[in-house]
Amino acid sequence: MFEDSIAFIKSEYQGKDSIPLHEPFLSGNxxxxxxxxxxxxxxxxxxxxxxxxxxxxxxxxxxxxxxxxxxxxxxxxxxxxxxxxxxxxxxxxxxxxxxxxxxxxxxxxxxxxxxxxxxxxxxxxxxxxxxxxxxxxxxxxxxxxxxxxxxxxxxxxxxxxxxxxxxxxxxxxxxxxxxxxxxxxxxxxxxxxxxxxxxxxxxxxxxxxxxxxxxxxxxxxxxxxxxxxxxxxxxxxxxxxxxxxxxxxxxxxxxxxxxxxxxxxxxxxxxxMEELNNILLQKRRLAQRYAQFFKSKSIDFIKEPKDSHSNYWLNAICLENIEQRDLFLSETNSENIKTRPLWQLMNHLDIYTTAQQGNLENAIWLQERIVNLPSSVVNVKNEAAE
Known part of the structure; x- marks a missing residue:
């Protein structure tokens, strides 16, 4: 079902047999x-x-x-x-x-x-x-x-x-x-x-x-x-x-x-820190390419909120439901693309189930739908930002 997404991510990280979620970019000094x-x-x-x-x-x-x-x-x-x-x-x-x-x-x-x-x-x-x-x-x-x-x-x-x-x-x-x-x-x-x-x-x-x-x-x-x-x-x-x-x-x-x-x-x-501005520029360019691709697939790519400038640390998409989320995770990881869901909600962990909580409907909704995409700057194409 997500063959096009797999092909796109692989094209962004050409030459990698396994694509990590986020690896360090160690260069310069x-x-x-x-x-x-x-x-x-x-x-x-x-x-x-x-x-x-x-x-x-x-x-x-x-x-x-x-x-x-x-x-x-x-x-x-x-x-x-x-x-x-x-x-x-x-x-x-x-x-x-x-x-x-x-x-x-x-x-x-x-x-x-x-x-x-x-x-x-x-x-x-x-x-x-x-x-x-x-x-x-x-x-x-x-x-x-x-x-x-x-x-x-x-x-x-x-x-x-x-x-x-x-x-x-x-x-x-x-x-x-x-x-x-x-x-x-x-x-x-x-x-x-x-x-x-x-x-x-x-x-x-x-x-x-x-x-x-x-x-x-x-x-x-x-x-x-x-x-x-x-x-x-x-x-x-x-x-x-x-x-x-x-x-x-x-x-x-x-x-x-x-x-x-x-x-x-x-x-x-x-x-x-000397490399930070370049790292952030490359991450923003990657986010732009992800946004453009997933828009063509009618999949919501999560963009920076109003009045904000995000570092796009981990790029993310929001799928229709938990079944589609799990299918995306299964298909990408079977191709050695290390996508991940969001964390299990803290109130669902055994160690914190007794904690007082409000209505957590939004957190539940997001946790069931969001997938994090590979976001490393290593080997990312260095093209002009659109």
Whole structure:
């Protein structure tokens, strides 16, 4: 049934026997910087590359501060702590996300609440969020409390799904009315902008991921973005085991975490940041070709939402129903084209079935229909954007 789609994808990745969903594009100074780091002997978190990488990301995103961590999950865990989330608190997020989003909440001993997403952005719905807060919470002494559980809701974690920006300004407006802090899960959205502002820079904190399958990679890694100096200083302190500055002693003033990014990873990250604009250009050109092809097949290709500029991290199509989705997945994967469905909804995982949730009709609808397409820039044709 999908022979034409298979032939088109293979034509985009000529010469590949197996076409991955998303593989890293390692070029430019990658080997040079990693070798330089090795020769310096500063391969852990000490050395110039970590600070250099942080400065490059901060400059690109226009965040005042960037603090590099070992991975995006660690960045989100630390961001929640920095936002004041404690054991027994509750955090609102979306069910359509990668499990790391919710696991980071659980690391603290907090409980997730799942609110539905939008079909247009794939991100947290401001309207569904406001409805839940209006009907299920009360604000006392500047704090938001859940009427059902009696627990305090401390924060909201919207995700910029697949790199598509959510309506973050509207989410912020709702949260401000209920004294809730916003931590953006921008793990997938390096290079994505909402109303000309980079994702991850709207809330109190934002996090990016540089896992091997992301737009750029440090092998493993993440980063915390913030415009708050005190939070930035505390983030760096806690990510280095809360060790106080001392000429030679080991003094730790609180429970910290071994979360600082190693210099070897940062060296690769510096080279990747130099290639970022080219990577994003190639990904946009690929998205344009996908959009044109699937339009001719009357299949919905997911495009960037209104007021947004997406990095098109993972290209995606929306099929008619779950049966058609599964048929597409079966036929493409049998041809070694590594298409994938969206994640299983978090509220459907055994570990999170007891979490409080709203009406999740949009998340269910999307999860049953969306397929992610190969989105690597490796061997993608370098033709002028239309």
């Amino acid at each position: 990658a080997k040079n910087y990693v070798n330089e780091c090795i020769e310096s002997s500063h391969v852990s978190s000490v050395g110039s590359f970590v600070n250099r990488f942080e400065n490059m990301v901060a400059k690109y995103t226009n965040a005042t501060y960037a603090i590099a961590t070992i991975n995006g999950t660690a960045a989100l865990h630390l961001a929640l702590i920095l936002a004041g989330v404690n054991k027994g608190d509750e955090v609102i997020t979306q069910p359509l996300t990668y499990v790391a989003t919710v696991n980071a909440i659980s690391y603290i001993g907090a409980q997730p609440i799942f609110i539905d997403v939008e079909k247009t952005t794939l991100g947290l719905s401001p309207e569904k969020l406001e409805h839940f807060l209006k009907t299920q919470t009360t604000v006392k002494n500047g704090c938001c409390f859940n009427k059902t559980t009696g627990k305090q809701i401390k924060a909201v974690v919207p995700m910029h799904t697949l790199g598509f920006p959510s309506r973050i300004n509207d989410i912020l407006d709702v949260c401000q009315s209920y004294q809730l802090k916003v931590i953006e899960d921008a793990a997938e959205s390096l290079g994505s902008f909402y109303k000309d502002q980079h994702t991850g820079t709207f809330g109190l904190l934002g996090v990016l991921s540089f896992n091997g399958n992301k737009t750029i990679t440090t092998g493993g890694g993440g980063i915390i973005l913030t415009n708050d100096k005190a939070i930035a200083l505390k983030a760096k302190h806690l990510s280095t085991n809360a060790k106080k500055e001392d000429s030679w002693g080991y003094v730790h003033d609180s429970i910290g975490y071994n979360y600082r990014m190693p210099a070897l990873n940062a060296a690769l990250g510096c080279a990747q």
